[in-house]
Amino acid sequence: MFRLLHSADWQLGARFSQFGGKGVRLREARLEALERTLQLAEKHTVDAFLIAGDLFEDNQVEDALVERVLTLFGTHPQLPIYILPGNHDAASGPDSVWQRKAFLNAPAHVHVLREAGVTDLGAGTFLLASPLHQKLSTTDPSLKLVDLAADLPADAIKIGLTHGALAIEAKHQPNDFPIALNAASRAGLDYLAVGHWHNWLPDTDGGRIVMPGSPEPDRFINDASGHVALVEIPGAGQAPQVKRLRVATLDWREILFDFHAAEASRASLAATLAELTPQAAHTVLRVKLTGTATPTAVAELRAWLDTVLTPFLISQLVDKSRIALSAIEQADLQARHPILAQVLADIDRLETFAGGTVATAESQISNSKSEIAELEADGVAALQLADAQALLGTAKIALTQLTPEFFAQLRQTVFQTLQEVSA
Structure with a gap:
């Protein structure tokens, strides 16, 4: 039995410039989620903690953030941590974040997988990594895993680690590192940990490929983000058991208000806000207005929202309504x-x-x-x-x-x- 915690797309250092000065709180929330995840890794006594790309927003993040992350990793010295460079923080050369002094002198339990290769995890288990070295590519990064797996024992547990878009028709771009939907079975892997998309997406290739999404939400449309994957692999050739663990600090919610059904929309909006208010300090909220209304009706609703949205950590009003005069x-x-x-x-x-x-x-x-x-x-x-x-x-x-x-x-x-x- 091999147990691991699989995460990806932390995007530490994301700026959230659309929220002005409150973006600082959102950046802090990502670090809080990382600390919570490390604690969960120890609680579940995992054998490895995997980060399948994009630990950082980009290669220009501040040194202070890099040092803070490594300090956090250092508080869990018994937890083997394996970090794969993704497309945001690609291992692109001397200017990449992975060449900073802090990572070159990282604690012994922190492993940055800068090049494609195999790591012996012990107990007949191997980690096969295919990191990214650029922002875009039409090449499937999981192809390297086929070659890496070829020389490993047939009875070994093989875990793959890479980053890219699953090649689902009409859901990926050709230059976005398209990963074949049978990439795990093609390479003879027991589990393939991938990252790139920010929503939870399990059960690909017979459940052997999982996209855990961003552990801390960062967009209103990502309603399946906020999790990491706890994975148990009973043995070579046996199906992995995957459990979704929520680690998010904040909740992102969007509410629609349609002026075409203003009375019902107002009642529904009021009920939803009442439900969310107890967690307002941990909620990023967007209210979107649609439909047609008079300037008076729009102004009245905006005035009401100015009051009821005050308790929320961050509130954003998006007015897509059409103004019409009586x-x-x-x-x-x-x-x-x-x-x-x-x-x-x-x-x-x-x-x-x-x-x-x-x-x-x-x-x-x-x-x-x-x-x-x-x-x-x-x-x-x-x-x-x-x-x-x-x-x-x-x-x-x-x-x-x-x-x-x-x-x-x-x-x-x-x-x-x-x-x-x-x-």
Whole structure:
């Protein structure tokens, strides 16, 4: 029986610049998760702790961080630690983090696998490593494991270690170190520890390949991150037993609010926030607004959110909603600010044009004579397709390049201007 703890993609030193000064807390959380993982390794009396690439965010991380990590490793001297350079922290030469003085003088139990090779772990168990030496490649890094395994005893436990994207159709890039989905069985491995993607992905190649994901979440879309893999291999040729252990310090959550169902969305949002509030100090929260609403409704919701989001460690509001005026508001805007009213009408018409092909747009325009008549009755000239194409042509912009997000931002800018001139 050989027991190991498999992790990857720590990305220590990640900057999280989108959160400003609060990024410091997110960087600290990754170190806390690493300390918790080392404690779990000792608790489960593992024979080895594997890091399958990207321990660091890049090769430019500060020396103070490198020294802090090695100090942390040093507090667990009985735990054999094996570190594989990934694509973020590739073993790319003298400027790589692995050539820093701290790693060249690392404690004896800390092993950086800078070159492809085999390490004898004792008790008839071998670790076969294929590290990365560059950021991108179309070559499968697990191919080296086939050659490394060829000279090992048939009855030995063989554990592979590499980094790259699993070659799942439509889910990987050709230059992202594509790893064959049968890479473990192809090399005769009992287990292949890989890293690169930040979500937990087990059960590849009959359960012999596992992608544990990032131990500390770093994106709202990675809802299966925050874990490491506890792996038990009963013997050579026997299926590994894999258990997912949560080690994350923080929880990342995203909540959607749709103005098209504002009342139900408000109730659902309030209930979810109430559920999350007890753990608010350990929660990174993003609220995304969608749908169409009046400026008053958007402002009211934002004011409420400013209050209820205060307890959370980090809160982020992403407004993808579309602002629309009621008939009374449109009449008032036309009377007080006719130029801004014309701009909003032009944005609406331009978005109609951008909603399909030219033929579709022309069809839409031919079927909107009543709309044009209403605009002209209100004193607003309707933007014509030919004029829009001429203006965009001068700017070398295609209608198809104009996204819903682009129009949402345009409307936000107009209403911000309206607030300024009305103040």
